[in-house]
Structure formats: structure tokens, C-alpha cells
Amino acid sequence: MAADGTRRTRAFEEVLLQVEHRIAGDGLKVGDRLPGERQLAEQLGVSRASVREAIRVLETLGVVSSQVGRGPDAGAVLTSRPDSALTDLLRLSLSLSSLSLREVIDTRLMIERWSAEHAAHTANANRAADVDGNAGTDGDTRHDALAAAAAAMEAMDAARDPEEFVRHDIAFHVAIAEASGNRLVAAVMRALRGAMRKYAIEAVERLGDTGVLREDHRRIHRAVLAGDAATAAEAVTVHLAHAYPELF
């Protein structure tokens, strides 16, 4: 029986290990190319099919991107797109109902309150910096994000159906997360909203009128712009309570 426990590693798993070592060891960076499938297969002594399965995994994790054809950009190129992977992960986990809506909304609350607070703080810091005349790229990021949030608010006012409304609603909330300046938090937010898109549309349909939600958005946006972290966080909490009254 060989109380081994560890199932014999499959060929593609070995490929994954080797490739990850190569990334960490050789200091490969985004934009660098991996060897071709045939070459990699020969180097590692496995079939091309196994190499392909490994590459598919890496593609799923958002670290490589494959292009056909020939030239400098052909083949498997290292990238860093964790967003879609995160989104897929959460969406599938939700549809397998391994998570409750309550847990997801609580997580949103955590992220959005934090984001709004930090975006507001950054607003203050930036106002101070502006006086000195040096804004910096962080300020640019935040400024762009808040502009995007404002645009999303207008788009929501003009939205003709729940699907369109939710699309801009997602844009708004992601923009607030981006305004915090933390890309990891923003990525999680984007994934979360993308994964629960369907639920959000249903929630809006149940609600009927979106006037309350739109007014909430304005309050959040105003508070962040004003650098009032406490008010921004409170506005976020109120907003989610309006969107999902059954949980509060």
C-alpha cells in the first residue's frame, strides 16, 4: 500500500515546478519569453501535451500569455494579469455555493470601507503636496480613479436597464478601490464585483428604483474628495445596507 499519501506528481506538475524555478532563479520578468513548447518538452523530457497543460495552468493563473505566429512576441510571454484569474476563481466558487452571500458582502464591506478611508487619506496628503507643487504619480493614479468614478456616476444616471447600471456601478466601486492606491486590494475588489455581477443585477431588479444607490455614490465620492475618511466609510456601509437590505 505504501502509505505514501502524496500521489505521484504528474508530468505537467513537474513542468510547472521547473518553470517557476526558472522564473524565480533566472530572474525572468514580465515581457520575457518562455522557451517554445517543443523545446521545453525536450528539455524536461516530457511530451508536448504535458507542457501544454502546464502552460494552460500558468495562463489560468495570469502569469503567461500565449501568442501564435512568429517573431519577438510569439510564444509564451510572461505577464501579470491576476484579475481575470481571481474573477474566475470567485465566480466559480460562488456558483458552487461554497460561500454565502453574507460572507461575500461582508468582505466587500471590509474592502470598500478600507478603500474609501485610504482614498480619502491620500486625498488629504495630495492636497498638501499640491501646495508644494509636486503631485507625483500616486496622485495621478488617484486623480484618474476619482475622475473615472465621477464618469461612472453620470453613466449610472443615464443607464436604461439593470445590466447597464450594474456595469457602471462596478466601475464606480472599482475606481474607489483604485483610488486607495493599493493594486492588490483593487484587484480583489475587481474580482469580487466581477464574480457577483449576476447577483448585483438581480439585486437591482428587486430594488426597482436606483435613486437611493445613486445618491449613496455621490455621498461616498464627496467624502473621499473632501478627505473625510470616517464619513466615506460610513457612507459605504449605508450604501451596502441599501443594496442588500436583507442582510442588515
Add this chain to the structure above:
Amino acid sequence: MAADGTRRTRAFEEVLLQVEHRIAGDGLKVGDRLPGERQLAEQLGVSRASVREAIRVLETLGVVSSQVGRGPDAGAVLTSRPDSALTDLLRLSLSLSSLSLREVIDTRLMIERWSAEHAAHTANANRAADVDGNAGTDGDTRHDALAAAAAAMEAMDAARDPEEFVRHDIAFHVAIAEASGNRLVAAVMRALRGAMRKYAIEAVERLGDTGVLREDHRRIHRAVLAGDAATAAEAVTVHLAHAYPELF
């Protein structure tokens, strides 16, 4: 030329769509089996290799698990293990350094403060319920998690090297996150800590003495047990400042 934009969908992507539709539409649940690779290939009109690539993706996303052999549990079974997928995702994203340490630690701060606060609140609610004699499964989860945290603290006292210390440190912090009762937050925490394991070991080595960190853990644990959310959150912040002084 055909300003199409959308690269022709690959065969395995079509398989993914079909399988996801089947999961959502047929109401498949965790534990249910997918058709065999050969059967799926025939149904969808693609080769077995393409089906395998799709299954590999699903496996990466933690929604299926494959077993060889025969019987009720053989084949591709629906599961829900988002943890390892999340961990891999973050680890690779970090090693491609698309994220700064600052962003990661800030995210940890957000999650751990929130977890500690909620674990403390749950502690209060449970104390009230205990008086009535009905604890419930939520209380069990929390109780088990806090016991695990206590065990991890003792193990850290006995740890002989940074690697061992960090292993139990991760267990402690994950346990606190689990004590919040939110599995999504706990999963993100687990992934985050797993992904930055190497960095944590280096940080401990730089620090030398772990006495301060161990004392921090005791303060966090005490505060959560006592149901003192504010103190618990503050203790978490102090703890991370001790672990990563260069960021504060």
C-alpha cells in the same frame, strides 16, 4: 486583417464554457462527477487533449479534482478548494513583482484588523448565547479556530528556526482569520500568508529575536477572547509594525 479583436476562441475555452454552463444550469454541486474525458470530448466534438486542458484549468481554479481508477469517486469530481489556487496566484504575482511589499502588508493589515474585530464580536455574541445554552456551529468554528491559535502560539515558543516559527505564525494568523467566521476572508488570508512565506522567513531572520512578536500574538489572542475588538485591532497593527518596521 478583419478588425475582429477577439482571437478565435480555442477549443478548450469552448469546453470551459460548456462545463460552466452545465454546472450553473444543471445545478451540479460539490461531489458530483463530470463526464469522463473521452465522453466529454465526443459530446463537445473536440479532442481529448482539449478536454484535458480545460479540466486542468478547472483544477487550477480549484473547482474539480481528478482521480484515476474506477468507481464512484473516479474521474473529475466537483470540489471547492479555492485556497491553493489563490495561493498560487498570489505567489506567482509576487515573484513577478507586480506588487510592492507595502501593498501586500497594507492588505494584510486590512484583513487582520477586520478579522480580529469580527472574531472579538463573535466572541461576545457567543458568550451571550452560551448563557442560553445554545452555542451553534458558528461558535464551534470560532472555538476551534481560537484553540488552534493557542496551539500555534505554543508551537512558536518551541520553534527552533525561522522556517518553523513562520509555519506556526501563519497558522496563528490564519486561525484568527477563521475565527472571524468568514471563509472568504480566511481563504484570502491563507493565500496571502502562503504566498509571502519566503518573505516572512527573511523578515524573521532579520529580526533575530521573536520575543516581541510572540508577545504580540498573546495580546491579540487575549483581546479576541475577551471580546475587545478595538484592542484586538490595535494589537494587530502594532504587531505588523514590529514585523515590518521598515514600512512604518
Add this chain to the structure above:
DNA sequence: TACCGAGTATGGTCAGACCATACTCCAGGG
């Protein structure tokens, strides 16, 4: 110089084969 076609490296896909595994089932012995 500008254009156009052959050459070629790359991923995408398929068909078919064989192996290892682990359950199922049944015959035979206790």
C-alpha cells in the same frame, strides 16, 4: 526604395495508442 511571395517557427488541434490505477464482479474455497 517599395512591394510581394516563399520560408519557417510558433501555438492549436487532432487521432490513436499504451500504461497505471482502482474499483467491480464473479468463481472457487473455506
Add this chain to the structure above:
DNA sequence: CCCTGGAGTATGGTCTGACCATACTCGGTA
């Protein structure tokens, strides 16, 4: 009757070899 062992079989795991579509590279030609 129960138990045990072996044959049967469905499943994933792996490999080989082939062909296609794509998109760049390079050389020849107008």
C-alpha cells in the same frame, strides 16, 4: 454462508506524430 483472490474494465496519465493557421523574416523583383 462468507471470504478471498483474480479477471475484467473504466478512468486518468502520457506519449508520438501528424497537420493546420498564424504571423513574422527574408530575399527577390519591379
